[in-house]
Amino acid sequence: MSQPLIECRELTKFYGSxxxxxxxxxxxxxxIAAGSYTVIxxxxxxxxxxxxNLLAGLDxxxxxxxxxxGKDITKLSQKRLARYRSEIGIIFQFYNLLPNLNTIExxxxxxxxxxxHPDYNKAKELLANLGIAHREKANITTLSGGEKQRVAIAxxxxxxxxxxxxxxxxxxxxxxxxxxxxxxxEFLNKQGITIIMVTHNEEFVNNADQVIFLKDxxxxxxxxxxxxxxxxxxxxxxxxxxxxxxxxxxLPKEPAKKPALPHDAKHPGHGSSxxxxxx
Amino acid sequence: xxxxxxxxxxxxxxxxxxxRMLLASGGILIGVWAIAITxxxxxxxxxxxxxxxxxxxxxxQISLSRSSEGKTDFQELEFDSEFSxxxxxxxxxxxxGSDTIIESYPTVDVATYITGPENQExxxxxxQNVITQLNTGTIKPEEAQKIQEDFRLKCPTATIDFQPxxxxxxxDQNKWVGQKFDLSAGEVAVCFECNPNTPLYKIFAAxxxxxxxxxxxxxDFTKPPTVYKLGEGISNTFIxxxxxxxxxxxQIELTIRAVFDDRDQETNVFQGQGNNTxxxxxxxxxxxxxxxxxxxxxxxxxxxxxxxxxxxxxTAKTIEDLQDKGYLAGSGALSLIQAIQYFFYGVSAVLGLxxxxxxxxxxxxxxxxxxxxxxxxxxxxxxxKALGARxxxxxxxxxxxxxxxxxxxxxxxxxxxxxxxxxxSWAFDQFVLSNEDWxxxxxxxxIGSFEPVLYWWVAxxxxxxxxxxxxxxxxxxxLRAAKQNPVDVLR
Numbered sequence: 001m002s003q004p005l006i007e008c009r010e011l012t013k014f015y016g017s018x019x020x021x022x023x024x025x026x027x028x029x030x031x032i033a034a035g036s037y038t039v040i041x042x043x044x045x046x047x048x049x050x051x052x053n054l055l056a057g058l059d060x061x062x063x064x065x066x067x068x069x070g071k072d073i074t075k076l077s078q079k080r081l082a083r084y085r086s087e088i089g090i091i092f093q094f095y096n097l098l099p100n101l102n103t104i105e106x107x108x109x110x111x112x113x114x115x116x117h118p119d120y121n122k123a124k125e126l127l128a129n130l131g132i133a134h135r136e137k138a139n140i141t142t143l144s145g146g147e148k149q150r151v152a153i154a155x156x157x158x159x160x161x162x163x164x165x166x167x168x169x170x171x172x173x174x175x176x177x178x179x180x181x182x183x184x185x186e187f188l189n190k191q192g193i194t195i196i197m198v199t200h201n202e203e204f205v206n207n208a209d210q211v212i213f214l215k216d217x218x219x220x221x222x223x224x225x226x227x228x229x230x231x232x233x234x235x236x237x238x239x240x241x242x243x244x245x246x247x248x249x250x251l252p253k254e255p256a257k258k259p260a261l262p263h264d265a266k267h268p269g270h271g272s273s274x275x276x277x278x279x
Numbered sequence: 280x281x282x283x284x285x286x287x288x289x290x291x292x293x294x295x296x297x298x299r300m301l302l303a304s305g306g307i308l309i310g311v312w313a314i315a316i317t318x319x320x321x322x323x324x325x326x327x328x329x330x331x332x333x334x335x336x337x338x339x340q341i342s343l344s345r346s347s348e349g350k351t352d353f354q355e356l357e358f359d360s361e362f363s364x365x366x367x368x369x370x371x372x373x374x375x376g377s378d379t380i381i382e383s384y385p386t387v388d389v390a391t392y393i394t395g396p397e398n399q400e401x402x403x404x405x406x407q408n409v410i411t412q413l414n415t416g417t418i419k420p421e422e423a424q425k426i427q428e429d430f431r432l433k434c435p436t437a438t439i440d441f442q443p444x445x446x447x448x449x450x451d452q453n454k455w456v457g458q459k460f461d462l463s464a465g466e467v468a469v470c471f472e473c474n475p476n477t478p479l480y481k482i483f484a485a486x487x488x489x490x491x492x493x494x495x496x497x498x499d500f501t502k503p504p505t506v507y508k509l510g511e512g513i514s515n516t517f518i519x520x521x522x523x524x525x526x527x528x529x530q531i532e533l534t535i536r537a538v539f540d541d542r543d544q545e546t547n548v549f550q551g552q553g554n555n556t557x558x559x560x561x562x563x564x565x566x567x568x569x570x571x572x573x574x575x576x577x578x579x580x581x582x583x584x585x586x587x588x589x590x591x592x593x594t595a596k597t598i599e600d601l602q603d604k605g606y607l608a609g610s611g612a613l614s615l616i617q618a619i620q621y622f623f624y625g626v627s628a629v630l631g632l633x634x635x636x637x638x639x640x641x642x643x644x645x646x647x648x649x650x651x652x653x654x655x656x657x658x659x660x661x662x663x664k665a666l667g668a669r670x671x672x673x674x675x676x677x678x679x680x681x682x683x684x685x686x687x688x689x690x691x692x693x694x695x696x697x698x699x700x701x702x703x704s705w706a707f708d709q710f711v712l713s714n715e716d717w718x719x720x721x722x723x724x725x726i727g728s729f730e731p732v733l734y735w736w737v738a739x740x741x742x743x744x745x746x747x748x749x750x751x752x753x754x755x756x757x758l759r760a761a762k763q764n765p766v767d768v769l770r
Contacts, residue, residue, distance in 0.1 A: 058665055059766040079669055085765075086667020096662045100291035112284030114667030155666075 003070055004031035005163070005194055006055065011064035013050050013217075024050045025217040027064060032196065032210065034162070037189045039205055040198045041222065042214035049167055051214065052198045056165045057085045068163075086114020089156030089193075093168035095148040097140045103127065103151055104136050110155035118158045126154040130184070146177030153184060164188060166197040182207070280663070280672035289679050292652075300684060303648040306641020307688025307749065308695065311741045313634030315696040315733065318627045320703065323731035325623035329616050333591045334725030337612055341380075341586040341598055343370070344607040351602040353609040362583075362607075370584050373604075379597045382587035467496065468537035488538040496533050638748050641688070645752035649681050653760045664765035674761035681753020682746055689745035693738055700731045 012026030025047035032038050042048040053059040055066060057073055065072045073084055089110075097106045104123055111118030127133045130150040135143060143151065149169060156164055166185065170178035186207055189195045197204055205211050205222070213222035293300050332338055342353075347361040374380045471480050471488040485491050586601075588594050594610050601608035653660070660673055707729035712718045721727070 053766045056665070059764070082664070082667050082669040085665060090665055096658070096665070098659055098662060100288065100295055100659070105287065109284060109663075110666055112281045112287075113663050113672070115281055115672075117281060117283075159667075 005034035005036075005069060006032040006196075007065075007067040007070075008055075009065045009067070011051070011054060011066060012062050013047070013054060013059070014062045021062075023217055025054070025214075026061075028212075028214075028217075028219050030212055030219065032194065035189070035192050035194055036209040037186070037195045037207055038197065038210045038212065039208040040196065040212045040214065041200065041202065041205065043200055046214040047217035048198045048200075048214050050217075051212075052165055052167050052196065055196060056088060056090050057081050058090075083114065086111075086116070086159060087161060089159070089161035089164040091149070091152050091156050091164065091166040091169045093171040095145075095152045095172075097148055097151055097155075099140055101140065102136075103132070103138045103140060103143070106140055106151055107154045107158055110158040114159060116159060123154065123158060126157055127151075130154055145173050146180065149173060149177065149181055150184075153181070157188070161193065163194045163196065166195065166199075168199055169197070170199070170201065280668050280675070285672065285675055285679065288676050289683060292680055293683065299648065300687065303644055304684045304688030304691065306644045307638065307685055307745050308692040310634045310636075310638030310641055311689050311692025311745055312695045312699075313637055314631045314741050314744075315634075315693060315737050316699050317630035317634065318737045319696065319700055319731050319733050321623045321627035321630065322734065323700075323729070325619055326732075327726055327729060328619055331724035331726055332612055332616055332619075335612070338591050339588045339594055340612065341588065341594060341601070341608055341610050343373075343383075343584040343586050343601060345605075346607045349605070351605060351607055353607060356607070365584060370586075373601070373606075374586070377597065377600070379588045379590075379593040380586045381589050383584055466536040467533040468539060469496075469535050470539040471542075488540040488542075491535050491538045494535045496535065635744070638744055642748055642752045645681060645684055645749050646756065648684070649677060649753050649756035650759075652680070653677065653756045656760075657763060660760055660763045661765045661767070664763065670761035673763070674757045677757035677760045678750060678753050681749045681757065684753075685745040685749030686742075688749075689742050692741065692745075693733070697733055700733055704728065704730050 008028055008030055010027040010029060012028075013024045014021040015024050016022040028051070040048045040051055050059070054061050057076075061074055064074070066074050068084070073081065076084060098109060101109060104120070104127065107123040107126060108118050108120065124133065124136060127136055130153060132143075132147050132150050135147060135151075140148070140151070149172075153169075164185075169185070170181050173181060182204070185195055185197070189207075197208075211222045213220050343365070345363045345365055346356060347363050348356070350356055370383045374383050469491060471485075471491065480486075480488070480491060483491055483494050485494075586597070588597050591612070594613050598608045598610060598613065663673060664670075712721070712728070
């Protein structure tokens with residue numbers, strides 16, 4: 001069997017002081033296959049965001065290992081950890097866009113921050129594919145929630161990530177936008193990007209290859225609470241081929257406005273290279 | 280992070296918060312302005328004064344003597360140091376071997392009192408303005424030669440000071456009353472109102488220049504004091520002390536044969552300029568000195584020679600050369616200029632210190648602003664770090680912002696200084712040079728305007744200071760920003 005993309009061993013996180021530690025997570029053990037769609041599910045305070053932060057290299061665990069393609073990111077220097085972060089994509093619940101910058105600058109910052117020089121046209125293309133080309137130079141504070149999240153998605157994709165971490169990406173959106181974001185993520189997953197999604201919304205489970213259900217910081221067997229969702233999650237998919245660096249995100253909404261797929265067809269060869277996570 | 284994105288972040292920060300940033304750089308502005316304005320004004324003032332000194336005939340003059348103690352610097356000499364005479368031939372050799380000395384002549388000083396006609400005691404008693412302490416420096420070589428030929432003078436303890444050429448110089452440029460320019464022994468030319476403090480015409484109660492013609496004045500020539508240190512000159516008190524040693528001055532009666540009329544031709548107003556109150560010829564010197572000396576005519580030589588260099592810039596070098604040859608050499612003008620320079624350097628340093636204190640005080644403002652900036656932008660820092668920015672990248676953003684505060688403060692400070700200097704130049708024109716009397720006096724000193732200079736090195740030093748201070752101020756907040764844990768600020 002091939003090596004999993006992500007593997008966590010005895011991963012534990014405590015907050016608070018050494019004298020009065022508060023357990024937030026663990027120990028947990030799991031692995032995630034490349035190209036899979038993993039949902040980390042749990043109620044508020046269950047440790048799911050803590051787990052995501054650890055996986056994304058935003059925080060250091062108290063104990064345990066996080067192996068990304070076999071390399072333990074918990075032992076990386078700050079410099080190499082920053083490099084790791086620049087090679088993954090992260091989408092936050094509250095977008096976390098930079099208010100000083102406009103839309104396109106925010107997207108480009110996804111590459112600039114890690115020291116790369118992303119293509120301006122590629123950023124514009126992402127905006128077009130996400131249906132917000134007309135907001136290219138807009139002040140970020142004037143965008144709606146749905147638009148902001150699309151900008152955040154575009155920013156996370158500018159560096160052609162192999163893994164996309166999503167922390168409740170639809171948590172602050174209305175139903176319509178929630179559906180659209182869900183569809184975008186599904187599409188990206190089909191393009192080969194490994195999606196790791198933190199949510200408390202069980203509806204995401206339907207599309208998941210794997211569900212990690214957390215309760216009080218520990219992984220528990222998952223059982224659906226709604227009637228129609230008794231179908232077990234689909235089995236983990238085998239590793240998919242490498243992610244194309246620039247997935248053409250078709251907009252699953254308003255096809256009359258700007259059909260994305262025909263647009264994609266114009267650039268069939270685009271994104272043929274593989275993104276490698278260097279840790 | 281890329282350089283472009285770092286600069287973009289800094290630019291956005293400044294454009295979005297320009298007012299706060301401008302306030303933050305205010306301290307730097309004041310400090311830089313204080314240093315630059317005081318330094319520029321002080322040094323420009325010194326330059327103006329030096330220009331004025333340089334414009335005077337004595338500026339390129341060197342005093343040459345030979346100390347029997349072998350010392351070559353006037354500053355090292357005791358007050359009553361002894362001197363060995365120098366012959367004219369010896370000085371001629373020195374001049375021949377020098378590229379910079381253009382003239383030489385023996386220095387002879389004489390102290391004089393002038394008294395008016397009978398019952399005009401005010402002339403004697405009033406003050407030193409009537410005492411003509413004539414300076415050396417205008418006796419040309421041929422005149423000096425004539426003195427030597429006439430008197431074969433050796434003057435080991437006495438000096439004579441006179442300006443026989445003043446007559447010729449003034450005669451070319453101004454109007455004289457009376458046609459007799461070629462004065463004989465016992466005759467003198469006087470200036471009607473040259474000395475504004477005690478004009479001779481008042482002593483003689485004359486209303487017109489021509490009223491002075493034919494009047495008789497008495498000049499008390501005394502044997503001058505022993506050698507004095509260069510720069511100390513003959514003070515009134517000093518002369519009076521010496522009077523005790525030579526209680527009977529040689530009194531000479533002189534008849535006024537010519538009067539210098541210094542009225543403006545258009546306005547007919549007396550100018551009242553200049554210090555010389557009378558003019559004479561070498562005959563006058565002869566008359567004055569002959570009865571005084573106990574000279575040894577066989578060993579003729581002079582105690583002091585005046586040498587003139589081709590330019591003020593070469594004066595210091597020439598002095599060094601002469602000192603290397605074992606002579607006692609010095610320049611009153613050079614000493615004066617150096618003293619002025621040191622004084623203004625000192626003034627500028629002391630005043631600049633206040634500016635430096637302002638700069639130091641501004642550090643607290645910068646630290647405050649940068650700390651607030653870091654706290655306000657915790658989330659931004661977290662986002663950038665989550666996107667792959669390193670601690671070093673975050674540090675760069677904040678230290679660059681801090682440095683930019685310094686640069687903006689410096690640029691504003693230098694600009695303000697420049698405007699202030701222009702204003703001071705304008706004010707000098709408007710309020711000083713608008714007064715015709717002042718203007719005329721200043722033009723005599725070769726000062727036609729006051730144009731303070733903003734020296735490039737002042738700008739460079741203040742820039743370095745501003746940057747150093749803002750970088751030091753920004754260090755702690757920038758390091759704090761760099762160490763932010765992304766997850767702590769994104770929660």
